[in-house]
Amino acid sequence: MKYKSVFDIIGPVMIGPSSSHTAGAARIGRVARSLFGREPKWAEISFYGSFAKTYRGHGTDVAIVGGLLDFDTFDERIIDSVKIAKNSGMKISFIEEEAITDHPNTARVRIGDEHGDLELVGISIGGGKIEITELNGFELKLSGHHPALLVVHNDRFGAIAAVSKILAEHSINIGHMEVSRKERGKMALMTIEVDQNIDDSILEKVGELPNILKVTKIVD
Amino acid sequence: MFRNVAELVELANSTNKKIADIMIEQEMEVTGRSREQVLQLMDTNLTVMEQAVEKGIKGVRSHSGLTGGDAVLMQRYIEKGRFLSGETILDAVSKAVATNEVNAAMGTICATPTAGSAGVVPGTLFAVKNKLNPTREEMISFLFTAGAFGFVVANNASISGAAGGCQAEVGSASGMAAAAIVELAGGTPEQCAEAMAITLKNMLGLVCDPVAGLVEVPCVKRNAMGAANAMVAADMALAGIKSRIPCDEVIDAMFKIGQSMPSALRETAQGGLAATPTGRELEAKIFGMPLNKSE
Numbered sequence: 001m002k003y004k005s006v007f008d009i010i011g012p013v014m015i016g017p018s019s020s021h022t023a024g025a026a027r028i029g030r031v032a033r034s035l036f037g038r039e040p041k042w043a044e045i046s047f048y049g050s051f052a053k054t055y056r057g058h059g060t061d062v063a064i065v066g067g068l069l070d071f072d073t074f075d076e077r078i079i080d081s082v083k084i085a086k087n088s089g090m091k092i093s094f095i096e097e098e099a100i101t102d103h104p105n106t107a108r109v110r111i112g113d114e115h116g117d118l119e120l121v122g123i124s125i126g127g128g129k130i131e132i133t134e135l136n137g138f139e140l141k142l143s144g145h146h147p148a149l150l151v152v153h154n155d156r157f158g159a160i161a162a163v164s165k166i167l168a169e170h171s172i173n174i175g176h177m178e179v180s181r182k183e184r185g186k187m188a189l190m191t192i193e194v195d196q197n198i199d200d201s202i203l204e205k206v207g208e209l210p211n212i213l214k215v216t217k218i219v220d
Numbered sequence: 221m222f223r224n225v226a227e228l229v230e231l232a233n234s235t236n237k238k239i240a241d242i243m244i245e246q247e248m249e250v251t252g253r254s255r256e257q258v259l260q261l262m263d264t265n266l267t268v269m270e271q272a273v274e275k276g277i278k279g280v281r282s283h284s285g286l287t288g289g290d291a292v293l294m295q296r297y298i299e300k301g302r303f304l305s306g307e308t309i310l311d312a313v314s315k316a317v318a319t320n321e322v323n324a325a326m327g328t329i330c331a332t333p334t335a336g337s338a339g340v341v342p343g344t345l346f347a348v349k350n351k352l353n354p355t356r357e358e359m360i361s362f363l364f365t366a367g368a369f370g371f372v373v374a375n376n377a378s379i380s381g382a383a384g385g386c387q388a389e390v391g392s393a394s395g396m397a398a399a400a401i402v403e404l405a406g407g408t409p410e411q412c413a414e415a416m417a418i419t420l421k422n423m424l425g426l427v428c429d430p431v432a433g434l435v436e437v438p439c440v441k442r443n444a445m446g447a448a449n450a451m452v453a454a455d456m457a458l459a460g461i462k463s464r465i466p467c468d469e470v471i472d473a474m475f476k477i478g479q480s481m482p483s484a485l486r487e488t489a490q491g492g493l494a495a496t497p498t499g500r501e502l503e504a505k506i507f508g509m510p511l512n513k514s515e
Contacts, residue, residue: 001223001375006247007261009333009370009379009396010341010363013268016323017435019331019338020380021487050382053488054433056507059326079326104382104486126380126388127333195252 002125012128014073020105021051021058024124026078029067031132032109034218035150036118040111042091043068049104051124052096061094064107073128108134138180138189146175146193148218149203154211155181155188162209163190172196187213221246225372225413225467232409239399239409240361243368262360268330269319269342276318280325284506287436288325290444291318308347309451316343316447320440332363333370333379336435337393339443341366344397344450354404365403366396369416376468377475381428382487384478386442391423391474394446394453401454417463417470419453424470425477427485429492432503438493 003009014023033039045064047055055061059078065085066078077084085092097108105124111117121134131141135150149167153159160179167174173195181188198217207215222228222242232239247258277295281288294314297303303310316339323329323338332341345362348354354362370379373392378384398415407415423446431437463470484491493499 001221003371003374004250006243006364006367006371007265009374010262010265010367011330011332013265013328013330014335016326016329016335016338019333019335020382022335023331049483050487053490054430057430057433057489058435074328076328104483104488105380124380126378126383127374128331128335 003127003129008127008129012073014128015076015078018058019128020124020126021054021060022063022078023073023128024105024130025051025060025063025107026067026071026073027128027130028107028109028122028124028132029064030070030072031067031122031130031218032111032118032120033068033070035120035135035216036111037216038113039070039088040068040090041113042111044093044095044110046095046097046108048097048099048101048106048108051105051107052098055094060107064109065092068111135189137182140178140180140189140191146195147197149190149192149194149198149206150216150218151190151192151206151212152214153188153190154213155185156211159188159209159211160190163192163206163212166202166205166209167192167194170199170202172198172202221249222368222372224376225369225416225471228368228372229409229413238361238365239368239403239412240364243364243371259360262363263356265330266360266363268328269332270346272319272322272327272329273315273342273346275327276322277314280321280327282321282324282434282436283326284432284434284436286324286431286434286502286506287440288321290440291315291321308351309448311350312344312347312447312451313444314343315346316340316443317440319343320443324434324436324440332366333374333392333396334381334389336381336439337389337443337446339440340390340393340446340450341397341400343443343447344401347447347451348401348404352404358404362400362404365412366400369399369412370396373471373474377471378478384475385481385486386426386428387420387423387474388478389428390439390442390446391420391426393443394423394450395420397447397450398453398457401450402457405454405458407458411457413467414462415454415457417465417467418456418461419449420467420470420474421463421465422449422453424474427481427492428487429485429494430487430489431494431499432506433489433494434506437499437502
């Protein structure tokens with residue numbers, strides 16, 4: 001089931017005018033921000049489908065930038081987010097794409113600074129609910145509604161077991177897990193949605209495991 | 221966990237509980253939250269809805285200037301007392317419009333199930349409130365009942381205008397409201413389902429064609445009529461009228477109709493009212509040029 005909570009239906013509390021094009025967009029931006037871990041210096045945002053056709057009318061642009069500034073769906077600063085971002089030195093560009101995507105409300109977000117960059121694809125599936133379908137070239141499914149752990153690792157036996165063992169030792173229950181890789185034996189990604197919040201010390205332990213390259217957490 | 225309306229009704233009947241309580245218990249189970257926490261969260265949403273209605277009734281205007289002020293006109297008309305349909309239904313219309321005018325003005329609202337359709341559920345709730353005098357708890361229950369039916373639609377069909385047209389947004393909202401009105405008025409779980417079915421049947425095929433891509437025209441008035449639709453369907457169900465097509469099949473029909481709707485009529489501002497001469501003119505005026513030249 002895509003929708004698990006009644007508050008996906010009666011909610012979210014948000015700044016208008018559109019749950020999918022405003023609130024959902026803000027959430028996509030905020031997941032990108034959370035994964036990046038800091039405020040980016042530049043952002044290149046591509047809109048597809050209905051997003052591309054109507055983003056100005058729906059405030060999709062200000063919402064997604066609001067998300068990049070770590071604003072929640074009900075934060076009134078969303079209205080002025082582009083101005084706020086520019087004042088803090090963020091370079092922003094919006095691209096209206098013609099390509100047809102699987103979902104009509106699709107955004108590709110590329111953000112970065114002098115230390116690194118990140119690229120993700122988010123879709124807004126209705127009522128403010130989003131899914132992240134791609135991260136740095138990896139396909140994935142992330143609802144954004146549970147704390148999640150993203151682990152970039154070498155595609156070797158035992159890597160997945162070692163990570164889940166650490167979670168088990170800390171009594172953290174895995175709700176949803178996906179593993180994907182670009183090529184056998186090369187770089188791979190674990191997406192783990194969990195029921196409890198994950199302490200930074202656990203992240204460190206996971207990061208110290210053999211074959212683990214990068215660990216990030218996302219908290220709703 | 222219920223997967224469709226039939227299971228929801230069956231669960232309510234076999235446990236002798238209200239649909240609202242089935243939804244509350246499921247929420248507790250899924251999220252691990254206590255009953256108090258779940259009720260508290262909904263109480264917060266109810267407060268946001270109340271504030272949006274109060275704000276809209278006083279009069280707001282959107283940045284584009286396309287919408288605003290109609291909730292005020294409706295309230296003044298009701299006060300004169302010479303209306304033709306009925307006070308409760310017009311009050312619901314006015315309060316649904318109020319909420320959506322606030323939404324269009326980038327004010328704070330609670331999506332039910334979406335922002336574009338956020339007026340219907342609170343509009344009907346605050347109108348029947350004057351008639352049935354519910355407690356705060358009963359008003360919170362109203363939202364859980366509406367949420368239970370919306371939950372089924374969202375998981376078995378769609379609540380996105382871009383995916384399924386306006387029938388998926390205002391259509392779903394109206395069905396949810398109708399079911400919740402019935403439960404608040406003392407109807408049975410079956411009658412809730414009938415009300416939802418009757419409402420949604422009359423919203424089937426409704427396209428999403430916002431002028432200039434803004435959630436304003438025709439969204440605000442679609443919320444008005446969505447609220448009216450819900451009120452009448454609730455009365456019909458309470459009168460004992462049944463839908464020949466079961467609620468779950470109506471929801472499924474809505475989903476399939478949405479899938480066969482052309483993209484121009486699914487929130488792209490390329491067809492329907494958005495593509496009328498006046499629609500295009502308004503679009504050009506707001507953005508300095510039309511957003512979409514293609515037909």
